[in-house]
Amino acid sequence: TLKETIQRALKKLGVKQLNNGTSTGFNSFGNGEVIKSYSPVDGELIGKLTSTTKTDYEQVIENAQTAFKSWRLKPAPQRGEIVRQFGNKLRELKQPLGELVSYEMGKSLQEGLGEVQEMIDICDFAVGLSRQLHGLTMHSERPGHRMYEQYHPLGIVGIISAFNFPVAVWAWNTALAWVSGDVCIWKASEKAPLCSIACQNIIAGVLKENNLPEGISNIINGNYIVGEFMTTDKRVPLISATGSTRMGKIVGKTVGERLGKSLLELGGNNAIIVTPDADLKMTVIGAVFGAVGTAGQRCTSTRRLIIHESMYTKVKDALVAAYKQLRIGNPLDENNHVGPLIDKDAVKMYQNALTKVVEEGGKLLVEGGVLTGKGFETGCYVQPAIAEAENHFKIVQHETFAPILYLLKYTGDINNAIEIQNGVNQGLSSAIMTNNLREAELFLSQAGSDCGIANVNIGTSGAEIGGAFGGEKETGGGRESGSDAWKVYMRRQTNTINYTTELPLAQGIKFDL
Numbered sequence: 001t002l003k004e005t006i007q008r009a010l011k012k013l014g015v016k017q018l019n020n021g022t023s024t025g026f027n028s029f030g031n032g033e034v035i036k037s038y039s040p041v042d043g044e045l046i047g048k049l050t051s052t053t054k055t056d057y058e059q060v061i062e063n064a065q066t067a068f069k070s071w072r073l074k075p076a077p078q079r080g081e082i083v084r085q086f087g088n089k090l091r092e093l094k095q096p097l098g099e100l101v102s103y104e105m106g107k108s109l110q111e112g113l114g115e116v117q118e119m120i121d122i123c124d125f126a127v128g129l130s131r132q133l134h135g136l137t138m139h140s141e142r143p144g145h146r147m148y149e150q151y152h153p154l155g156i157v158g159i160i161s162a163f164n165f166p167v168a169v170w171a172w173n174t175a176l177a178w179v180s181g182d183v184c185i186w187k188a189s190e191k192a193p194l195c196s197i198a199c200q201n202i203i204a205g206v207l208k209e210n211n212l213p214e215g216i217s218n219i220i221n222g223n224y225i226v227g228e229f230m231t232t233d234k235r236v237p238l239i240s241a242t243g244s245t246r247m248g249k250i251v252g253k254t255v256g257e258r259l260g261k262s263l264l265e266l267g268g269n270n271a272i273i274v275t276p277d278a279d280l281k282m283t284v285i286g287a288v289f290g291a292v293g294t295a296g297q298r299c300t301s302t303r304r305l306i307i308h309e310s311m312y313t314k315v316k317d318a319l320v321a322a323y324k325q326l327r328i329g330n331p332l333d334e335n336n337h338v339g340p341l342i343d344k345d346a347v348k349m350y351q352n353a354l355t356k357v358v359e360e361g362g363k364l365l366v367e368g369g370v371l372t373g374k375g376f377e378t379g380c381y382v383q384p385a386i387a388e389a390e391n392h393f394k395i396v397q398h399e400t401f402a403p404i405l406y407l408l409k410y411t412g413d414i415n416n417a418i419e420i421q422n423g424v425n426q427g428l429s430s431a432i433m434t435n436n437l438r439e440a441e442l443f444l445s446q447a448g449s450d451c452g453i454a455n456v457n458i459g460t461s462g463a464e465i466g467g468a469f470g471g472e473k474e475t476g477g478g479r480e481s482g483s484d485a486w487k488v489y490m491r492r493q494t495n496t497i498n499y500t501t502e503l504p505l506a507q508g509i510k511f512d513l
């Protein structure tokens with residue numbers, strides 16, 4: 001049964017049933033109020049933990065600061081070795097961790113396992129990176145001088161994560177931060193806190209086996225108030241925050257006021273452009289998966305389809321037919337495509353959006369609604385919906401974190417579609433479905449998509465860890481994961497060495513004494 005599966009997973013992950021309100025693990029303690037984690041799948045209480053008080057937080061900072069002093073001295077490839085071992089532990093525990101992700105957050109088991117796979121992949125990436133944290137050398141204008149730059153560890157990296165990727169986002173940050181020589185403090189979402197305990201247990205085991213201090217990886221538990229301990233704290237030079245644009249505006253301002261660094265990964269309003277040259281089958285698969293995968297709770301979920309008028313009816317009919325095939329229910333049952341939303345507040349926002357789009361003049365093609373009856377007792381299961389709408393509608397401009405797809409029509413050439421695509425405040429992911437080279441290249445050009453991610457003949461949703469991940473405008477401008485995203489976790493230093501007996505000044509300035 002589901003209950004047995006989850007009990008088994010929790011046991012394998014060392015997450016105890018915390019009935020006395022205390023938490024497991026050295027650095028996951030807290031003396032604050034009890035947080036209860038309920039599953040959106042069946043409404044069961046999964047476990048309890050205690051939140052972190054300010055006093056607890058001071059202890060965590062001290063642990064992290066002490067750990068940093070030794071960790072930063074370890075050669076980067078040796079830090080990579082620890083990350084390699086962590087990746088191997090994740091391979092061993094992929095199944096139970098994927099199950100916990102699926103049960104606590106509500107995404108399908110396949111997606112839960114996929115999330116753990118992303119953690120493994122970023123570990124592999126980081127291990128290679130640990131031998132490549134390189135700067136440049138430059139030619140000095142002064143004779144007998146050498147100039148180069150190098151990257152040093154930054155210190156404590158504060159990670160604030162959203163509920164929808166309760167484990168991968170942490171790994172994206174922490175694997176890079178660790179090889180960079182940083183130590184981390186993670187505040188996971190209060191909506192999926194047990195996932196963070198499981199992850200902490202895994203890394204704590206690896207650190208212990210290697211006689212390293214657990215302060216290299218720390219977690220703190222609680223809501224935004226606990227997050228604010230870090231955002232206001234100048235002992236935490238970098239805050240990497242993933243979540244809503246609303247949160248990012250507050251965090252960006254708070255960290256900016258103390259001139260700290262922030263890496264912001266915020267909301268999206270992602271669109272697929274469907275041109276007259278699009279492959280219909282690929283379009284439908286890409287759009288449906290993008291819109292209903294994770295019940296529309298991905299930052300890269302497809303929210304808008306911008307369809308050329310000549311394709312409009314064909315795409316619309318195919319989508320409505322495809323939505324009829326969707327099976328909604330327990331996400332741990334692999335027969336189902338769509339699981340629940342995270343909680344009832346999310347359901348309210350979904351219902352509100354459906355009301356709003358009609359009020360603004362839109363038309364529901366697939367009506368949606370909250371499912372009731374056997375298997376749907378939590379009240380968190382909703383029917384994915386499709387609405388015909390216009391881009392300027394307030395509700396279309398807003399990211400509703402639920403499976404609602406807006407169909408928008410364009411006429412004329414591709415530039416009109418690009419204008420609609422870019423005509424929102426967010427700038428995360430975008431895609432074009434076309435077999436026309438000119439359209440595809442224009443979409444990718446400087447006059448094309450203004451998003452951090454732009455795809456051709458792939459949907460908006462999901463990304464590989466090898467590329468830098470993030471978006472522009474109200475998505476926050478941060479980049480994490482692959483490419484050279486590691487640079488944000490390090491401080492750059494320019495070094496000039498004079499190996500002569502003279503002291504020539506730069507720019508030919510003379511200063512004789």
Ligand code: NAD
Pocket residue numbers: 160161162163164165187188189190222223224225226227228231242243244245246247248250251264265266267268298299300399401428470471475
């Ligand atoms: P949320 O903004 O409600 O919460 C995210 C995290 O921020 C939580 O841990 C929360 O406790 C913390 N937080 C909130 N206010 C804070 C404050 N003032 N100071 C410090 N911490 C604070 O987001 P959510 O509902 O958990 O997640 C959904 C949102 O996340 C969506 O908008 C989605 O697009 C976005 N998201 C973005 C990415 C990305 O990479 N761009 C990835 C995943 C999710």
